Amino acid sequence: MSQDRPTPTEPAAPDLRILEERVYRGGNIWSYDPAIHLVVDLGVLEAYPTDTLPGFTDGLLELVPGLANHSCSRGREGGFVERLREGTWLGHVAEHVALALQQEAGHDQRRGKTRMVKGRPGVYNVVYGYTDEGVGLSAGRLAVRLINHLIAPDEEFDFAEEFEYFLRRAERTGFGPSTQAILEEAISRDIPYIRLNSGSLVQLGQGVHAQRIRATMTSRTGALAVDLAGDKDMTIKLLGSAGLPVPKQETCRTEAGAVEAARGIRFPVVVKPLDGNHGRGVGLNLMSDDEVRAAFAVAKEESRGGWVIVESYITGKDYRCLIIDGRMRAIAERVPAHVIGDGTHTIEELVAITNADPRRGVGHEKVLTRISVDEAAIERVGDQGFAMDSVPEPGTMVKLALTGNMSTGGISIDRTFEAHPDNVEIAEEAARMIGLDVAGIDFICPDITQPVRETGGAICEVNAAPGFRMHTHPTVGEPQFIAKPVVDLLFPPGAPSRVPIVAVTGTNGKTTTSRMIAHIFKETGKKVGMTSTDGVVIDERLVIKADASGPRSARMVLQNPRVELAVMEVARGGILREGLGYDRNDIAVVTNIAPDHLGMRGIDTLEQLADVKAVIVEAVPRNGFAILNADDPHVREMRNRCSGSVIWYSIQPPDSPERAFIEKRLRRGGRALVLDPTDRGDMIVIKDGARTMQLAWTHLLPSTFGGTAMFNVANAMAAAGAAFAAGVGLHEIRQGLRTFTTSYYLSPGRMNLINVRGTEVFVDYCHNAPGMEVMGTFVEKYADAKAATSEWGKISRIGMVATAGDRRDQDLRDLGAAAAKFFDVIVVREDERLRGRKPGESAALIIEGARAAQQAGGARVRQIEEVLDEVAAVRHCVARANPGDIVVLCVDNHARVVSELESITQAAQARANERGGDLDVG
Template identity: 40%
Template sequence: MKDIKIIDIRHMRGPNMWTYTPVLEALVDIGELEDCPSNLIPGFYERLSAALPSLIEHRCSYGERGGFLRRVQEGTWPCHILEHCTLELQALAGMPGGFGKAREMSDRGIYKVIVTCWHEVVTRAALASARELIMAMIEDRPFDTAAAVDKLKRLADRHCLGPSTAAIVGAAEARKIPSIRLLPGGNLVQLGYGARSRRIWTAETDRTSAIAETISRDKDLTKTLIASCGVPVPEGRLVDSPEDAWEAAQDIGLPVVVKPYDGNHGRGVFIELTTQEEIEAAYKVALSEGSGVIVERCIQGAEHRLLIVGGRLVAANRSDTASVTGDGKHTIVELIASQINSDPRRGTTEEHPLNLIRIDSAARMEIARQGFTPESVPPAGQEVMIQRNGNHAFDVTDEVHPDAAAAASLAARIVGLDIAGIDLVCRDISKPLAEQGGAIVEVNAGPSLLMHIKPAVGKPRPVGQAIVEDLFPAGDDGRIPVVGVTGSRGTTQVARIVASLLSLSGKWTALASSEGIYLDRRLAEAGDRTGFEAANRMLTNRSAEAAVFENGYDVMFDQGLAYDRCQVGVVTNIDPQQHIGRSYIEEPEQVFSILRTQVDVVLPTGVAVLNAADELVADMARLCDGEVIWFASDATLPRIVEHRAQGGRAVVLIDGVITLAHGEQTTPLLAAADVALLAGDAGETDNVLAAVAAGWALDIPAYVLRTGVETFDLI
């Protein structure tokens, strides 16, 4: 029977043997299909290209548009097709780009398929859908691509970051600032590591105070505070009944606005009300949307949303009005569908910058004021207003007058918000507010960024970048010193010594090792804690000023690394026979590919600490983006001699003394005989040398290195 069977799936959550980003690695059995490349399946190419035409954009090995489909036409195997279809289904669901590979294993018909994993749930579903699609094409039966993509979109909406958070995280990644999602299905994200980290939740940060947010929800209090500092606001007050609302309107002067005292998203807001009937009806609806009602003077003009970040205007949008023109044949409801909601920019997803217009209570009142009902058929040529202030979808950032920007900035500062959405009403945003009677009507915490990222008209604004720049000034990458230690032996001891050296240097240090979790030299949790979860906990510990991780082979093989980059990566040694035999790992080169990940992630400003006496380890030097410090008991090894001749660094034994060698210079540290740890096992000498090299790479002073090694107590 011809089938594609997914035997096992491994989720690698961090840098791994395949790539720097999270992936799914699927072990796949294609059985009899090993004898059926795509060119031998009648009609397969035509059916696949029709079912998923966007595959034309996949360049594949030919490096040109249509390259992958050319491979399909010429003949390729199902797992290669599975890789590309999985990536394309994810792209159609809103997660474009990514990494993919398909690798044949030693058993006939067995492959590993590796694809970028934006979210495990979503990518697993994409992989399953891709398999179903391919089998349908092989068996010449229908496959509903649109339904499959729609399902993936819904999963992505539920599990992936929202647009505001994603914009900030994307801007952080562009600055090489790491991120950690703190809630699997939410938008709480940490940027940076340990004590240097900051946290965001959509458009709120750890600088957004609860008091400021509470003030912003109280519209009357907000107006009182900002008005006292000279910010123009509309006259108005809280009312407690429909009759009181009408009385307030008469005192203020018609027309007025009636709105909830603590509502949001524009629900229950009625503008330009002029009659007692309208005002009393609006009161009842507004009350249902909040805990109280405000009546205030109606400011003439359009509503604008100004985004203030760190006291600076970074984006501004104008709201739109929505109206229909009668044709004497169709009802207002039908005209809304044909003239407004047919606009492809309108919809219910994050891909649509404009919302669908619905007949809610505010729209019904607006239509009634013009003498119609939603079921009325307006005369030909008659314009009927449906919504006076809708989406803030028209970018006007470059038009904002400095006076308006200054007023918005002051309002945000008075309320106390680091990120604020300021709602400002005026006729012309390019002119001073005073000369046109403009005013600020609301100050919002946690404003949506989508309107600025994807405006319906105008250019997108780099609002995520502005927030990241406010959180992390130039030169701040949010990183603490991170040290990763891997190899076949000695990794626990090296990690323990390095953590001890960091602590002695004055840094609050977190350590995750096979012996447990140590927090500032205190054993907080015993047992093997070399997994991804334990390391992740260390990186999210905001007390940590440095972190050391022992990364065992199995963890790197199964899960990948918990950090994106590190300051120091240590590889003690490689014994391929210790690791060969699991999941088609059969050659020393495969073991090398897994353990090399530790060197791949060393920062350009960082250091790889490598065993000069181990040929496999030594071969990793060419992969390091940063500096290499060798360690070895034999100072006369050719690669050490050559490295020093080129001005490089090494930690070696010279006449029984642990020595820091930098070019031609040597700095004796202490005699190996004075290190209690080295009294027995000669193998531990390499461990001490590796730890000293890591400490040197971290700029720990020589006297601290000496004291730390001399006094280190493994027990």
Template identity: 40%
Template sequence: MKIESLRRLRGPNVYLSRPAVVARLRLGRLTGVETCDVTGFPERLLRALPGLAEHHCAAGAPGGFVSRLRGGTYFGHVTEHVSLELSQVIGRDVSFGRTVSAGEPGCYDLILECPVDESPGSDVPRELLEAAVELVLAVEQGGTAAPDLSELAARAEREAAGPSTRSIIAAARRRGIPVERFDDLSLLRLGWGNRRRLAWAAMTDRTSGVGIDIAGDKQVTRRLLDEAGVPMPVGGAARTADEAVGWLDRLGGPVVVKPRCGRQGEHVALHLRTREEVELAFAEAGRDVIVERQLGGRDYRVLVVAGEIVAAAERITAHVVGDGVSTIDVLIEKVNADPRRGVGHSRVLTRVAAEPRTLRRQGLTGDSVPAEGVVVELAATGNLSTGATSCDVTDQVHPDVARLCLRVTALLGLDIAGIDLRLPGIDEPLPPVDGGEEVTAGVIEVNAVPGLRMHLAPVRGRSRDVGDAIVRAMFPAGSDGRIPTVAVTGTNGKTTVARMTAHLLADNGLRVGLTTTDDVRVDGRVIYRADATGPLSAQMVLGDPGVQAAVLETARGGLLRRGLGYDWSDVGVLTNITADHLGQDGLATIEDLAHVKALVAERVRDGGTLVLNADDPWVRSLVDRPRVRADRKRIVWFSLDEGPPVLDEHLAKGATAYLLRDGWVVQQTGARRTPLMRAAEIPGAYGGAAPHVVANALAAIAAARALGAGQEAVCRRLAEFDPAVDNAGRGTLLRLGNVSVFVDYAHNPAALAATLRTLHRLWGPDRCVAAVTLPGDRRDDLLAACAQVIADSVSRAVLYDDGDLRGRTPGEVSSLVEREMRARRPLLTAVRAAGWHDAVVEALRLAGPGEVVLVLYEKLAPVLGLLAELGAVPAGEAVPALPGRGPRSSASPRSSLMGNGHVPVPGYHS
């Protein structure tokens, strides 16, 4: 039994709304074996992992999995539950798991939930699964010992977001603000597009770099605040041991020595009274230090966010309390047993350790046994990083102290700051600074990126939601940080609909980010060329601060292999669902494909809009799915046909649809129809000969209008859509001498049928030559169906294979296509070419005057480049004259094609 592969679904997916991993597990010799077939296996497994007794499984109650275990279940299912339990053992709080067949005996996919903010690059899920496999195999062989996961637990804790970062994440999610943690850092991306903000722990993208540098240099901070009359302890910088001792001589003890650019209380020495103590502290602090008078009083931290005091805490140094029996070392062990304490900043409290200097000052060692009730300090400073605790005093802050803290923050130019003070009491007024007297209370330090833990989980007093304060400062007035977002999916038409929608929205200077099969575009410019229909491409657009609206083509592959790249969209468009990609990624039927595409509909926000194709039965069925929750969304149908009963019911409720009626694209709300433009005038529809393009336009209009685009603007922008530029490769018409060339990406039966019908309408039957390639990762029956569609529509064909064979052998796809075409049409002229270049040249040679060459491509740019070299020029919207008729163009609408006699095409092309 072994894990063969693992992939991570980073966003909402077909299994659940949270991140998950999908692991391919092969059972090997345990194929077909059930747990009840292995004597004693359930009991041994429960001894190794007692927590499995609480697993519900399908029973919906604790003990459900144990019942399955004893009654007999396959070892893939067992590995799933063991993985979940091991996750809990290491403190990784997840609960969802599912085991499904991978399509062959003994091979399963394990779907396991991941913590929502776990780094996508983390190896923890894989190592947990491997540990689960090892444990199951060991128990099957008679073992009962649980694996040692201490090292993995420590790594998972180190990689997890710390308390400060978690508080900001939680506050953002409560507000509905999209938030994503970058890798395993404390860097957060909040919001989308031009509303996107960045935060790194308690630092935001508006935090002043100058302020950070000032706060990071304690001497500069001292001088700046001293000159402003802020009460601070007397002292200064020292770069040599003699200078440090000189300060001690001038000030008298006790003094504090701390690194000039230190952080988190590291190498800070207090209570220094002798030359030897100062010299030692100077050396430990890095030989560039601040020496200052140690103020009396109590230690406080005040947190300022955007000009507001949001929290204040008194810091209590790390300590233990004697019981008259235990040594200090034993007392420390007891304190560290508190589950809230961890290493570093991973938990709300840090593990304590005794500083030898601090113990020596009290005349103690780790072996000392303090009397009952005696408090023993373990560290000199009150930093939580040295094990200190805190008490909330926010409601006690005196107005004088509040004004001082706000003034200090403003003087350094910081939006977020932690002000450290030494005061008799934070509820007492501050005396004015007297230039002739030494300060006895005041500011001792300013922190530019303050820790939040002391305010989130004080030992005493009320917890303060400081993460929410930071989020409120970053997103004022209740903003959710989102930009208008459209997601487009389906089998065919996705790219054209996405491009049209982006074009319609890009009015009045609105900068639109667009992802499609071909590239990523921002404000109409290509920034990245690739198949950009997955989550990484979506994040590329949503993370761009120049984008004001996003249109995301969302394909099956990305949905299954990586999940969605967003949490919710405002508009979801489903063009159609027809046979394609079956046999890939576990998709066996169109129903499976519909289940995947439904995810886009499910993730339209409450109150958002679903734009659906009323002519497609699979799309119509989506509104009945419980997870789509259609009752919470606005449904807008589009249709080329007057037949679907769903339209009559929809319009009878006064709802809106976008329809083709009597040659016009119309918006219909209830019984009221508003003509928008003639269908024959839609760019790329070739005078109405390409009704699938009309359907694409209907979907795009519906999406743009759902986001508030005006009716007149939509019509104007649609008329300006230039298919040759804005939608290259999707029905692109060129002229080469007296031959037309039609370049298209059709690669499944429905798309090919729609394209070839268009060519028949324009050029008539048997006047088309095709240069044909089909993707090798399609099932043989789908390739055969494509071949049959082509054979029915062309008399001459040149066949070639994609450069990327996608698992096929050279010539395999073209041979299959040729065989199926000849079986369908024995007299067909079919030749095979070595590659795309030879195929295009040969197809052009076979074409006669007035005929059209259909070029199907794998990659567009080289094909267009070759055609340009041969002298091909854009033909625009001009279409040929059919026998016995004069020439036509899109300016001469052909209402006969677009009226009630047209043939609806539910599975139109891309």
């Protein structure tokens, strides 16, 4: 919010605009929970806080009265109104209006914040919670339009009409009351959920523990049982065969057949579609052939198969018995939509009065549905001897619908604890006969408190996916918490619903660390789902080949029914774009924070980048762990954001400040992985307080190339820390690290060593200056160790260098300068996707940095060459190399590069075979 308040005269035309919209589907930089993020520009309205806008506050409260309940920062009801009258900026108002509109749609959201965008006066970040993202976005857009309208009225903007449309959209896209009730119960038990479509198909739980629901159908609802319940003729036959009370019934396809059936059954009768629902197409209490003919046409129109049922009309009250897992959980008496005469108002006026009840809304948005006056309702009124302009006598009940469905405006009365035990037993037996785990049994009888076999009555229908609203929000009586037995059915008490999630982030090393963690757990027998920059891997099978380090890929892993543990590589871009995609991770691993991707999406400094990466640390619960690199000062600071425990790791020597930092925490009972140098090499040691456990020699881990690749030593320590936190035994961790190699099979594009014509070629994704520094240090150590035993004489180092074009100019120069320190020959290429730069522009900046380092002295590089095409650059590097040389290829498309290297090797072998001699290494 701006601090200096100008003295405006009269606001110009309002131009509050939404510049950007984002939907966070998990933890994010603004909130632990899913949120909508709008970037709004107040334009000239930045100069006009609310107390300078005459009539604005009163007009806003008149249209959105729910704002009066908002506490805002005052912490008490009415606090936001105080802020409005004292003066607050319109971005803040948009936040509260968006929340209030969602509350009107039945989505109880209260979380929000508004902050000015740094360095952009008048531009604000407006962040608020949502239940359904479509409704949340619509609320934000409508809020902005309403604010502009209140400042300068727009003749084309009708808020009442727009608000009605908003509510109807919310009703279409939001969860229905039944689904919402189940989800609220699941949330209360810490069971996560994922919405699978725009309807009511939802996954509860994760991975192998996942169950699905569609409204009140569950993963355990049998398809055959649903078919039987939908076939009303077969339902009645099955129930009748079990000795349960059912009406007489016949099915027919023709009008004549319906009339004949009605005569056989004897009037009065009911005509309804064989496979209908929600009471559509039902004709009740039909007394003549003509009425049957008329009702047949309506029922056939609603029947998908063209079959119509004629059955005996059972008199009595309409009861819905809800059976879950074989037991009766609730009973509701359903009363059709109606009005009660008062001797003053017409039926039309009485309907309007009834619909004014705040409990009534559009569709399923509220506990009751508004009564709709359509042709069928007018006809029903006429059947009772009234017209819509008639004034009924006081106490006279006028029905506007035949059936008691809530969706047509009916009401419900809770009768759960009044039913006679015999009736309860009949309802439970009916559900068992059909085979439904969740069933709605429709009873028609004079009184549910009396045995139906004695008083008369029958079961008219058995419904799959019965609605819960009449039970959870009865018009009269106590609500029944029927979602609990549904969730108990899917997740019995004590049953797990989550799979462990290990999230890995950092500037460099996160992909290799993720693969190491997945490999360790695979060695323990777990089926691991993993996301990475290479794709989605399920149980070692690459199922999607793409950059899959974002939230969408994370949800794909959690939806897979084979996954027992998830390893998520989390990238900066995904966090900023959509958040994490899940609510929490049990273990967070942060490898390092280094200059990369700066200058993008408002991230300009290492501190800001660290704030983004720290989201996974903030997503660690109290019983979780953060595995943090003590050698990186920005990562060390993340300890203050972790609700769980911290396990440190460091590759620095015992006399370093980093080790002193760790030792201090070990004395307090902390845990860490460190390197203990010995005459035989470096030993990775796990320290748990005062206890020390030796894990592995670094030179015996294949991924470290004899202990020379210190970055992979660090990655191995991070992976071991994650496994240790998850309770994996030391032997399993040790075995996992010893069997993990940087082969193309286990770690494509990460330190793959390929021998090409006597030349050792490393294929890696190294693409920034910090990564080049650690890669160059490795090459130096590796070359020195190789030179001591080499038969080839002097060893040259050739590097193919490139990075993405969307990096800052200085980042590209720094990459070139770093490469110049370690390689004799640098071949500069470009990615296939230039990301906004012209051909040759990125390469020129890298070369500029390399030449500057060369001219400054101290650089190793002798030759700097440009070959823009990746494959051509690979061929050029290999052609330049002599036997015994080291070539490092920093690649974009690793599959294409490895394929090219294989082709070069095969061609050389073919030439050697033709000559009958050794492999051509010239």
